[in-house]
Amino acid sequence: MANCRLIYRSLCSDASMPNDELGELVRQSAENNRALGITGLLLLSGNDFLQVLEGPSDAVNTLFNRIIRDPRHHDVSLIAFEQIGPVYFDEWDMHLVDLFDLPKQPRELLAAKYSVKDGAVVIPERLHEVYSLLLDARTICRGRPWEDAETA
Numbered sequence: 001m002a003n004c005r006l007i008y009r010s011l012c013s014d015a016s017m018p019n020d021e022l023g024e025l026v027r028q029s030a031e032n033n034r035a036l037g038i039t040g041l042l043l044l045s046g047n048d049f050l051q052v053l054e055g056p057s058d059a060v061n062t063l064f065n066r067i068i069r070d071p072r073h074h075d076v077s078l079i080a081f082e083q084i085g086p087v088y089f090d091e092w093d094m095h096l097v098d099l100f101d102l103p104k105q106p107r108e109l110l111a112a113k114y115s116v117k118d119g120a121v122v123i124p125e126r127l128h129e130v131y132s133l134l135l136d137a138r139t140i141c142r143g144r145p146w147e148d149a150e151t152a
């Protein structure tokens with residue numbers, strides 16, 4: 001079956017969702033996704049979620065229909081849905097990147113590259129910038145080069 005990539009954004013319903021609730025959401029999501037062959041990333045920036053899901057089209061569509069109805073967020077807005085060959089975000093069943101919680105170095109890097117409002121990176125409007133932010137988040141999660149710099 002063809003693989004697809006789906007990207008959406010939404011607003012967190014709880015302005016200050018406790019870390020343990022977020023952690024549980026991501027843990028449960030990763031477990032479900034693993035069973036479905038779905039991978040991806042979930043970014044949180046201030047109150048905004050940005051999620052990318054990759055995997056078999058039917059499974060991703062079914063999951064997205066469930067996610068839309070989840071009361072933990074609202075104003076879900078589809079950004080992209082495409083059939084894909086190579087996957088870009090296949091390293092995690094689901095992984096949370098809280099842009100607020102990043103160490104100084106990657107936080108400053110993102111702040112220099114994207115707009116910032118109330119201390120949080122604004123999820124870009126343009127599709128290529130959304131991809132750019134997701135790929136930056138992937139790079140940040142993959143290696144933690146600032147840790148080497150800090151201990152050097």
Ligand SMILES: Cc1cc2nc3c(=O)[nH]c(=O)nc-3n(C[C@H](O)[C@H](O)[C@H](O)COP(=O)(O)O)c2cc1C
Pocket residue numbers: 010025028029030032033042049051063066067068070072073094
């Ligand atoms: C921002 C956000 C992202 C989510 N991402 C996933 C996900 O990647 N995989 C998943 O199974 N559930 C995800 N969920 C949870 C689903 O909405 C849903 O609660 C879960 O799939 C269990 O569904 P069920 O109660 O119908 O079994 C997410 C929820 C939110 C609010």
